[in-house]
């Protein structure tokens with residue numbers, strides 16, 4: 211391998227790393243939650259067939275998670291979270307009684323960041339008024355793994371290693 215070949219390989223390796231980094235640094239916005247079924251704070255007369263979370267951009271088809279509990283803290287047997295295009299949904303048990311429910315969701319945004327939040331809704335039941343229990347409202351949490359900085363550090367390390375080996379190659383030849 212000549213020095214020229216080595217340089218060409220190094221340059222293309224750097225180009226590949228930079229190209230891989232671009233979407234991470236460029237994508238500032240996570241997939242935003244656009245709407246939900248039921249709507250946050252909705253009062254229903256009967257249990258919904260499913261809870262559906264719709265996003266502005268398709269979340270990744272991994273790590274989708276939906277869980278629910280009643281005002282008394284009892285877990286609700288929702289189905290497994292299904293990611294389909296822009297939506298993540300889970301079936302809702304028809305056996306759920308009237309009351310207030312907190313539904314938590316989490317998806318992995320298209321840019322690789324986990325995004326999560328929660329909604330509450332109330333099932334009032336037929337005719338009867340449900341206990342107006344208050345649940346803590348959970349703000350949409352856009353916490354993120356530091357994927358960008360980690361990738362950037364790895365890239366800097368790789369480029370540095372490449373330059374060091376280039377210098378060593380030069381010295382030897």
Ligand SMILES: [Cu+2]
Nearest residue numbers: 239240321323
């Ligand atoms: Cu993001």
